[in-house]
Amino acid sequence: GAGVSQSPSNKVTEKGKDVELRCDPISGHTALYWYRQSLGQGLEFLIYFQGNSAPDKSGLPSDRFSAERTGGSVSTLTIQRTQQEDSAVYLCASSPSPGLSQPQHFGDGTRLSIL
């Protein structure tokens, strides 16, 4: 069966440009998460969507970061005016329901490099 799909798998861009990362969750999964893993670090929570509820954006590191989830399915994470410290692997995960009773299923991530 299809897992969580992320695109692109790699993105190299110049400092100051905007980037858009895409996540297709597993069909039917209502909860969707974005994480970031910087070099040598653990996964850092960014944002959480659950159904039609207002997202939890508490992990977004600055107002250059935004995310949306259209129709309760596909999500995009947008980083405006990218900085070198934004270089990281951005991971998306989904789960069938809210809470931790069901484990999160991760995509393979987008490796973002800011030159």
Added chain:
Amino acid sequence: DQQVKQNSPSLSVQEGRISILNCDYTNSMFDYFLWYKKYPAEGPTFLISISSIKDKNEDGRFTVFLNKSAKHLSLHIVPSQPGDSAVYFCAASDRGGSNYKLTFGKGTLLTVNP
């Protein structure tokens, strides 16, 4: 301020022996703990979890032990296999505060030698 710490960046063991991966936490509100495994260029995959009402949970070759008083948990893999070679992440949650937010450690790279 790291709330979940994996103090060993790497661990090397022989095939067939036991692998013990350790994790310490500082937040006493954490009440649910998980281990994820990650291969290069892939996303993490869930391995095993434990609630704070338990001190042990077992699933096949994988056992997680929780010592709440020491704020310490460990993942035991017995017997270790070369295919277990991966980065292992410990994660924790305060389900009373947020029933979905995970705090991850930095990971431990396990190498199982044939």
